[in-house]
């Protein structure tokens with residue numbers, strides 16, 4: 397029976413969610429998926445780090461208090477985040493990289509991915525920065541080293557989008573897409589319709605584990621811009637940079653705007669889209685749009701996301717599901733591990 401040794405880099409909501417899944421379902425996975433997972437290392441700038449080649453108790457990790465240096469409370473743990481040592485020397489077959497998304501330069505997560513790939517260690521990540529900003533380089537490095545670089549959770553959390561479009565829509569040309577690609581901003585717009593203030597709705601999204609460390613990235617559209625770049629480059633071969641995508645958010649939408657839209661049978665939505673132009677180039681944007689309630693994306697509420705692909709043979713193909721959430725996004729990491737088991741499994 398294959399048992400993958402994994403090191404968790406960043407131990408916030410998502411990787412704690414993965415530890416929770418391991419604690420609850422590892423035995424079941426051995427029967428249903430043909431492999432188990434052993435957590436051999438954890439490193440987090442706030443909590444510290446720990447390595448245990450024989451495997452850590454996932455339940456104990458999930459119960460770790462949210463206190464600075466808390467990993468030092470476990471035998472063999474330290475309050476220091478020894479990121480490089482945990483990534484390169486914990487004996488892991490793969491790392492789950494889930495530190496903060498840095499929308500400006502993708503660091504330090506990109507360096508963490510490079511360290512792993514250069515060491516012949518697979519990477520699964522939910523972090524949008526490394527893919528949107530350094531995707532081509534990291535994919536090439538992974539290819540050269542014969543390991544996997546998987547990032548399903550970078551767009552629409554655990555809802556299958558990237559692999560689905562790449563595999564299930566292979567042979568169908570994707571000419572463009574439009575979607576609601578940020579759980580927090582859609583949650584905020586939905587709750588404002590219910591009468592909550594913008595700030596209270598953002599605070600709720602933070603409590604629910606949807607928001608970025610700096611929620612400005614959610615409400616100003618920067619997070620969607622990264623996702624548009626990832627999808628456009630992945631599915632339209634676009635070679636877009638972040639600066640190619642015009643971007644605005646939802647922070648200027650007032651409670652009065654939301655109420656007036658409702659009264660007129662319409663809803664504000666933050667829409668990310670990309671389309672191939674007649675000359676072959678790809679044009680992409682992120683902006684709040686007022687959609688009539690009959691529009692297929694108008695009824696998508698809360699942290700749910702949806703993306704509609706415009707395809708050559710099938711017309712519109714729309715996928716909808718959770719766009720954020722700790723366990724939902726941890727599932728994306730599991731789906732990446734399943735993909736690695738299929739392509740690289742022993």
Ligand SMILES: NC(=O)c1ccc[n+]([C@@H]2O[C@H](COP(=O)([O-])OP(=O)(O)OC[C@H]3O[C@@H](n4cnc5c(N)ncnc54)[C@H](O)[C@@H]3O)[C@@H](O)[C@H]2O)c1
Pocket residue numbers: 405406407408409410411439440441442443477479494495496497504522523524549550553605606607608609719720721722725
């Ligand atoms: N939460 C979601 O719904 C969701 C969905 C999809 C993608 N993501 C992405 O997944 C990643 C993790 O999300 P999360 O909700 O777990 O975030 P989080 O803020 O809860 O956790 C991030 C963790 O990374 C740690 N960290 C930050 N910088 C570090 C560094 N330099 N070295 C080591 N540890 C570091 C932090 O201390 C924190 O514990 C983010 O990049 C986010 O954009 C999140």
Ligand SMILES: N[C@@H](CCO)C(=O)O
Pocket residue numbers: 550552553577578579580581606607608614619719720721
């Ligand atoms: N903060 C992001 C997490 C998922 O990428 C969102 O709300 O969509």
